[in-house]
Amino acid sequence: MHITLYRKYRPKDFEEIAGEQEIVQTLKNALKSNRLAHAYLFTGPRGVGKTSIARLMAKGINCLTNGITDNPCNVCENCLEISAGNFLDLIEIDAASNRGIDEIRQLKEKINYRPSKGRKKVYIIDEVHMLTKEAFNALLKTLEEPPEHVLFILATTEPDKILPTIISRCQRYDFKVINYKDTREKLLYIASQEGYSIDEESLVAIYENSGGSMRDSVSTLERLIINTENKNIVIESTEKVLGITPIKKIDKFIEIVEKSNQSDGVEFLEDIWKNSIDIELFFKDLAKRSKEKILTGDIKVNRGLKIIDTIYDVLGKFHFEEDKKLVGYVILNRLTEKEEVREVIIEKVVEKVIEKKQVVSNNNEEEIEEVEVSVTIDEIKNMWEKLLTEAKKKKLTFGAFLVKAYPKDIKDNFLIVEFPKDSSFAMEMMVSEPYRSIFLEVVRNVTNSKIKVKYELQESRNREKVSEDDDFSKKIIDFFGGEII
Ligand SMILES: [Zn+2]
Numbered sequence: 001m002h003i004t005l006y007r008k009y010r011p012k013d014f015e016e017i018a019g020e021q022e023i024v025q026t027l028k029n030a031l032k033s034n035r036l037a038h039a040y041l042f043t044g045p046r047g048v049g050k051t052s053i054a055r056l057m058a059k060g061i062n063c064l065t066n067g068i069t070d071n072p073c074n075v076c077e078n079c080l081e082i083s084a085g086n087f088l089d090l091i092e093i094d095a096a097s098n099r100g101i102d103e104i105r106q107l108k109e110k111i112n113y114r115p116s117k118g119r120k121k122v123y124i125i126d127e128v129h130m131l132t133k134e135a136f137n138a139l140l141k142t143l144e145e146p147p148e149h150v151l152f153i154l155a156t157t158e159p160d161k162i163l164p165t166i167i168s169r170c171q172r173y174d175f176k177v178i179n180y181k182d183t184r185e186k187l188l189y190i191a192s193q194e195g196y197s198i199d200e201e202s203l204v205a206i207y208e209n210s211g212g213s214m215r216d217s218v219s220t221l222e223r224l225i226i227n228t229e230n231k232n233i234v235i236e237s238t239e240k241v242l243g244i245t246p247i248k249k250i251d252k253f254i255e256i257v258e259k260s261n262q263s264d265g266v267e268f269l270e271d272i273w274k275n276s277i278d279i280e281l282f283f284k285d286l287a288k289r290s291k292e293k294i295l296t297g298d299i300k301v302n303r304g305l306k307i308i309d310t311i312y313d314v315l316g317k318f319h320f321e322e323d324k325k326l327v328g329y330v331i332l333n334r335l336t337e338k339e340e341v342r343e344v345i346i347e348k349v350v351e352k353v354i355e356k357k358q359v360v361s362n363n364n365e366e367e368i369e370e371v372e373v374s375v376t377i378d379e380i381k382n383m384w385e386k387l388l389t390e391a392k393k394k395k396l397t398f399g400a401f402l403v404k405a406y407p408k409d410i411k412d413n414f415l416i417v418e419f420p421k422d423s424s425f426a427m428e429m430m431v432s433e434p435y436r437s438i439f440l441e442v443v444r445n446v447t448n449s450k451i452k453v454k455y456e457l458q459e460s461r462n463r464e465k466v467s468e469d470d471d472f473s474k475k476i477i478d479f480f481g482g483e484i485i
Pocket of ligand 1: 072073074076078
């Protein structure tokens with residue numbers, strides 16, 4: 001008979017149980033002090049040790065050497081028979097495979113018979129939520145008043161499907177998934193006992209693939225052992241056996257995403273398509289890998305979350321799209337968008353819009369106003385120094401912006417302030433707020449008139465053309481400590 005590794009390495013005593021230390025401790029205490037309930041309900045994901053612990057309880061109750069104990073001897077007849085799975089007073093019912101009708105009927109008929117070799121008959125009913133209604137009702141009657149010599153251990157992956165009347169008659173323990181550390185330890189132990197070495201990446205891959213089920217992890221290890229010829233289990237063969245995307249490929253894709261290299265990304269997707277790697281699975285593996293990398297600090301948390309979020313968002317939205325390569329392109333595009341660049345572009349656009357508005361208002365806004373200007377250009381030329389002094393009192397930067405500017409003319413109630421060609425930057429600053437308004441106010445106060453101000457570049461009326469390298473003005477701004485507003 002073929003004995004699977006899981007059965008071979010099933011915990012023989014409570015010390016060998018992986019994880020669930022609190023539950024194990026509570027049950028051990030109950031055995032030690034012989035304060036057992038009539039019925040237990042073990043809930044939790046598949047393969048996390050519910051029935052293994054149930055069998056250990058049967059052993060602890062029926063050990064011939066140590067009495068009712070949390071430390072069964074594992075050598076007496078009862079212990080050995082329980083380990084071998086042929087102990088008459090341990091009755092295991094798998095409700096998932098036959099829904100238990102006959103067994104529950106038999107159970108009802110035989111339940112009053114004393115145990116044949118042990119202290120108590122232990123009934124383990126696995127996947128108890130699968131029982132038919134009739135079987136459930138029969139069980140319920142039995143649970144109401146079980147004989148002293150009977151212990152029930154019900155196990156289920158779906159406690160929500162169990163009648164509250166059943167649950168209320170049981171002591172309930174909720175099992176969690178096994179963590180990586182405990183799984184790793186057990187896998188390493190089994191591998192070494194079997195004479196195999198296994199690399200760290202394979203251990204992680206097995207665990208990730210198991211969904212936290214110890215049974216699945218161990219059976220994967222068994223498949224790997226069968227498929228390994230030289231007694232060294234390495235990630236390359238693990239990936240093949242598990243049918244998962246090679247980690248190297250995933251890391252390569254993460255690199256492409258980090259560099260926002262779209263053409264490499266397209267080529268990459270083409271490549272995995274040609275290698276008949278399932279694209280949807282690839283992205284799910286990528287999400288898992290990102291999760292690992294977040295936890296190890298190999299990728300920034302926000303980047304990792306962005307990858308995971310994008311993958312599941314797009315896979316969800318395009319669930320019915322049959323061309324998965326297209327879906328891959330969508331994910332690639334979303335992951336390689338340069339957000340920073342987009343923000344800068346938006347800022348630039350906003351700036352331009354504001355600039356335009358200001359230029360427009362500089363020209364038109366105040367033309368609506370009724371104005372009377374009595375001041376002449378010569379008068380303004382004479383009071384220019386005073387104007388600058390007053391302006392600098394409001395804002396020191398005016399000294400820099402207006403250092404090369406001069407009053408040129410008055411036309412249609414506009415004072416024309418002209419800038420030399422190399423001062424377009426300074427002029428643009430004067431056109432923009434708050435400088436425009438402040439200086440206008442200063443001019444009106446000093447000249448005691450309702451004059452308006454227009455700025456012009458020498459020999460050019462094209463104000464919108466801004467020279468980027470207006471070094472002189474920029475240097476002056478630097479000189480004033482970079483005060484811009
Ligand atoms: Zn024993």
